[in-house]
Amino acid sequence: MCKASRGNPRDAFFISQNYKNNHQNLITMQVAIQGVKGAFHEVAARNYFGNDIEILPMLHFSDLAESVQNGDCDYGIMAVENTISGTIHANLNLIREHKLVVCGEEYLRIRQNLVAKKGTKIEDLNEVHSHYMAINQTRKFFKQHPNVHLVDSIDTALSMKEIAENNLDKRGAIGSLLAAEHYDLEVLAESIETNKKNYTRFLILRNKETWNKNDSNKASMALVLDNHLGSLAEILSIIASHNIDLSKIESVPLVGEPWHYQFYLDVLFDDKSKYHNMITEISSKLDRIDILGEYTNGNQSYSKIHHHDN
Amino acid sequence: MCKASRGNPRDAFFISQNYKNNHQNLITMQVAIQGVKGAFHEVAARNYFGNDIEILPMLHFSDLAESVQNGDCDYGIMAVENTISGTIHANLNLIREHKLVVCGEEYLRIRQNLVAKKGTKIEDLNEVHSHYMAINQTRKFFKQHPNVHLVDSIDTALSMKEIAENNLDKRGAIGSLLAAEHYDLEVLAESIETNKKNYTRFLILRNKETWNKNDSNKASMALVLDNHLGSLAEILSIIASHNIDLSKIESVPLVGEPWHYQFYLDVLFDDKSKYHNMITEISSKLDRIDILGEYTNGNQSYSKIHHHDN
Numbered sequence: 001m002c003k004a005s006r007g008n009p010r011d012a013f014f015i016s017q018n019y020k021n022n023h024q025n026l027i028t029m030q031v032a033i034q035g036v037k038g039a040f041h042e043v044a045a046r047n048y049f050g051n052d053i054e055i056l057p058m059l060h061f062s063d064l065a066e067s068v069q070n071g072d073c074d075y076g077i078m079a080v081e082n083t084i085s086g087t088i089h090a091n092l093n094l095i096r097e098h099k100l101v102v103c104g105e106e107y108l109r110i111r112q113n114l115v116a117k118k119g120t121k122i123e124d125l126n127e128v129h130s131h132y133m134a135i136n137q138t139r140k141f142f143k144q145h146p147n148v149h150l151v152d153s154i155d156t157a158l159s160m161k162e163i164a165e166n167n168l169d170k171r172g173a174i175g176s177l178l179a180a181e182h183y184d185l186e187v188l189a190e191s192i193e194t195n196k197k198n199y200t201r202f203l204i205l206r207n208k209e210t211w212n213k214n215d216s217n218k219a220s221m222a223l224v225l226d227n228h229l230g231s232l233a234e235i236l237s238i239i240a241s242h243n244i245d246l247s248k249i250e251s252v253p254l255v256g257e258p259w260h261y262q263f264y265l266d267v268l269f270d271d272k273s274k275y276h277n278m279i280t281e282i283s284s285k286l287d288r289i290d291i292l293g294e295y296t297n298g299n300q301s302y303s304k305i306h307h308h309d310n
Numbered sequence: 311m312c313k314a315s316r317g318n319p320r321d322a323f324f325i326s327q328n329y330k331n332n333h334q335n336l337i338t339m340q341v342a343i344q345g346v347k348g349a350f351h352e353v354a355a356r357n358y359f360g361n362d363i364e365i366l367p368m369l370h371f372s373d374l375a376e377s378v379q380n381g382d383c384d385y386g387i388m389a390v391e392n393t394i395s396g397t398i399h400a401n402l403n404l405i406r407e408h409k410l411v412v413c414g415e416e417y418l419r420i421r422q423n424l425v426a427k428k429g430t431k432i433e434d435l436n437e438v439h440s441h442y443m444a445i446n447q448t449r450k451f452f453k454q455h456p457n458v459h460l461v462d463s464i465d466t467a468l469s470m471k472e473i474a475e476n477n478l479d480k481r482g483a484i485g486s487l488l489a490a491e492h493y494d495l496e497v498l499a500e501s502i503e504t505n506k507k508n509y510t511r512f513l514i515l516r517n518k519e520t521w522n523k524n525d526s527n528k529a530s531m532a533l534v535l536d537n538h539l540g541s542l543a544e545i546l547s548i549i550a551s552h553n554i555d556l557s558k559i560e561s562v563p564l565v566g567e568p569w570h571y572q573f574y575l576d577v578l579f580d581d582k583s584k585y586h587n588m589i590t591e592i593s594s595k596l597d598r599i600d601i602l603g604e605y606t607n608g609n610q611s612y613s614k615i616h617h618h619d620n
Contacts, residue, residue, distance in 0.1 A: 060446070083563075084403075089396040090446075132464065136370065136400070154442060154462040230550030232559070233543055240540030249542070249573075250396075250560045263559075 032056040032064045032073040038157040038179025040108060044202040045077045046178070048106040065094040068205050076205040077106070083198045085133065087250055092222075092264060095203070095292055101211045102220050102293025104204035112138050112193040115160060115185040116172040122188050127151050129159040130174035138174055141192040148172070160185055204295075216294035217270065218247070223263045224288040232263070235282050242278035244269045247297075268297060342366040342374050342383040348467040348489025350418060354512040355387045356488070358416040375404040378515050386515040387416070393508045395443065397560055402532075402574060405513070405602055411521050412530050412603025414514035422448050422466075422503040425495040426482040427473060432498050437461050439469040440484035448484055451502040458482070470495055514605075526604035527580065528557070533573045534598040542573070545592050552588035554579045557607075578607060 031053045033041035042055050056073050058064040068076035078095070081087040095102065112134050116125060125148050128135075132152045142148050153159045156175030163171055164183035172188065180187050203220075225231050239246060248266035269275040275294075283289050341363045343351035352365050366383050368374040378386035388405070391397040405412065422444050426435060435458050438445075442462045452458050463469045466485030473481055474493035482498065490497050513530075535541050549556060558576035579585040585604075593599050 062446075062449075082399075084400045086399040086560075087396040089392075090394045093394075136372075139372075152464040154464065229553065229555060230547060232556065233546035233550050236543035236546060237540060240543050243539065245539060246542060246561075247563070248561050251556075251558050253393075253557070 028052060028054050029075065030054045030056055030073040032058050032067045032076040034058055034061050034064050034078065035155060036157045036161060038160065038176055038182040039155070040110060040176055040200060041077055041079065041202070043176050043178050044079075044106045044108045044200070047108060048077065048104065048202075048204060049075070061091055061094055065098040065100060065205075068100050068207055069098040071207055071210065074206075075103075076100070077202050078205055079200050080203050082110075082200045084137075084195065087264070089252060092292075095205065096222065096290060099208050100205045101208045102203045102295055103206045103211060103214075104295045105218075105298040106202045106204065107199050107298050108202065109196075110137070110193065110198045110200055111176070111191045112156075112174050113177055113180060113187050114138075114141075114172055114174055114189040114192055115163075115180040115187050117163060117167065117169050118184070118186045120169060120172070120186060120188065122172075123147065124170065125172045126170040128172040128174060129153045129162070131156045131159075134174045137193045137195065137198065140194040141189070157182075201298075203293075213294065216272070216296060218266060218268050218297040219275065219294045220248075220264070220266050220292040222288075222290045222292065223265060223282075223286050225261060225263070225286050231285075232261075235285060238281050238285075239267060239278055242274045242281070243271075244275060244278050338362060338364050339385065340364045340366055340383040342368050342377045342386040344368055344371050344374050344388065345465060346467045346471060348470065348486055348492040349465070350420060350486055350510060351387055351389065351512070353486050353488050354389075354416045354418045354510070357418060358387065358414065358512075358514060359385070371401055371404055375408040375410060375515075378410050378517055379408040381517055381520065384516075385413075386410070387512050388515055389510050390513050392420075392510045394447075394505065397574070399562060402602075405515065406532065406600060409518055410515045411518045412513045412605055413516045413521060413524075414605050415528075415608040416512045416514065417509050417608050418512065419506075420447070420503065420508045420510055421486070421501045422484050423487055423490060423497050424448075424451075424482055424484055424499040424502055425470060425473075425490040425497050427477065427479050428494070428496045430479060430482070430496060430498065432482075433457065434480065435482045436480040438482040438484060439463045439472070441466045441469075444484045447503045447505065447508065450504040451499070467492075511608075513603075523604065526582070526606055528576060528578050528607040529585065529604045530558075530574070530576050530602040532598075532600045532602065533575060533592075533596050535571060535573070535596050541595075542571075545595065548591050548595075549575075549577060549588055552584045552591070553581075554585060554588050 029049060031045045031049060033039060033045055033055055035041050036057050045053065045055060056067065058067060061078060064076050064078060067073050078091055079088060080091050122145055127149045129151045130153055134156050135150050135152060142150060157179040159173035160175055160179045160183045163173055164185060177187065225235065245268045246265065247268050250264045252262040339359060341355045341359060343349060343355055343365055345351050346367050355363065355365060366377065368377060371388060374386050374388060377383050388401050389398060390401050432455055437459045439461045440463055444466050445460050445462060452460060467489040469483035470485055470489045470493045473483055474495060487497065535545065555578045556575065557578050560574045562572040
């Protein structure tokens with residue numbers, strides 16, 4: 001039922017780097033994304049895995065999770081948090097419900113671009129369509145173009161698809177350069193987002209049964225603990241005492257259990273044995289602990305992207 | 311420029327309770343919401359303030375924040391977190407950027423209802439339109455109705471408005487009962503959401519200059535701290551040592567400052583002097599602290615709603 005494991009994604013990445021030199025023996029990996037072709041999920045997938053992958057577009061996040069669970073693809077990639085809109089709890093729940101394992105992460109800076117039919121000028125446009133988040137991100141740019149009426153749509157790449165399919169010449173769209181290329185549209189203005197520090201974090205997902213653990217310096221987990229005064233402080237003190245750093249913490253109230261809290265934690269470690277000792281020590285004090293995955297952190301590429309922009 | 315303060319919202323609530331007995335001298339408060347009439351923001355506003363308010367619909371969250379800042383309304387109400395989709399960081403940022411004060415909170419259980427033109431039956435429908443979150447929430451219900459094609463739209467109440475304005479008889483919509491009533495549509499099925507524990511938390515917002523503090527047992531704040539190992543554990547230990555409970559914690563990475571974190575914290579307290587002592591003690595250890603507001607917690611109504619449902 002499940003496809004055989006094809007190695008870890010970083011191997012695949014190196015395979016893709018050597019594609020031209022070593023065309024034979026290449027196995028094209030299938031990566032499930034949410035959204036249509038050209039969506040930011042595809043951009044993140046190509047940044048992480050390289051270009052020699054087959055993209056499987058999924059309409060809903062739940063379809064994406066099912067596809068990974070059923071082994072219909074090799075990997076899935078799923079947005080879980082964004083600088084502006086926060087953590088998508090529903091997606092973290094999907095990962096847990098479908099018993100997927102997090103085996104990597106990718107941070108993508110969200111760059112919005114104005115595109116339209118080839119030959120169009122900004123002055124020709126009556127309307128620009130995009131997802132409301134993309135519109136919110138670019139409102140400042142459009143203040144200089146009062147001729148343009150901004151219209152909310154359900155998806156950035158889909159708004160481009162509509163222009164291409166219906167050959168609309170008074171309408172623009174906002175979204176990724178990849179989508180513009182895919183739908184053969186012209187880029188009228190690049191990187192028009194107001195906030196240049198808007199990142200989305202994507203998790204790379206894998207079926208638990210076909211996944212072989214490899215190197216890691218980061219782990220994501222969900223904890224449930226009894227909220228007596230200071231219980232969270234105690235857990236965090238233990239983590240710090242093992243020389244392990246916290247890169248994310250987020251409480252999730254458990255409805256109907258007023259003094260019971262669930263926390264999502266991400267930790268960073270240099271030494272795996274210290275990490276394992278820490279897990280053993282905190283587990284005895286917790287009502288429940290779920291490790292979502294142990295993987296290599298994506299901070300390097302994150303900082304690299306960031307330095308380019310400033 | 312700013313309207314005179316008209317008392318605190320709970321006073322207004324009691325005024326509305328006595329409306330029939332005491333019609334004269336009633337001053338109708340203006341409350342800005344996000345979305346069109348019938349949006350869940352209006353439902354939350356009426357639950358909090360009572361029915362004798364004037365609703366000012368705002369297209370975008372930023373318009374809502376501006377309206378409160380400029381004194382164009384008495385209060386604003388703004389969704390900041392949801393059980394399924396998490397915290398809306400952009401909205402917390404708007405509260406801080408516009409220097410608004412949080413003076414209350416309201417938890418609303420999100421109930422989705424299927425509505426259509428009067429006289430329509432479920433079997434007659436070809437399409438049902440709604441915001442993708444509402445569709446995701448009700449997918450299970452529609453599995454029993456394969457005749458219905460689900461179509462994403464940009465807003466729940468707007469989908470109802472479209473049916474009413476265009477007199478569409480093959481189309482349904484999903485949203486609040488208030489919107490159904492407002493657009494004079496028939497409710498074909500009530501409370502069709504799969505997750506009966508989906509709550510949205512709304513904050514009641516006020517212009518800082520016209521707000522007089524009143525009783526409080528809860529505070530929302532944003533902290534920035536140097537992420538040396540264990541620094542967060544230290545802050546939480548101090549909070550616990552003052553007998554103050556944490557009801558929310560969420561880290562927000564500061565892009566470009568890799569070892570610097572911002573945290574949103576909500577705390578609950580019985581004794582205001584203990585709270586003030588705690589703030590004094592942690593402030594000396596923080597790089598920055600912003601108190602977003604001190605107010606009365608909405609947990610009572612939250613638990614009350616919850617007990618009704620189970």
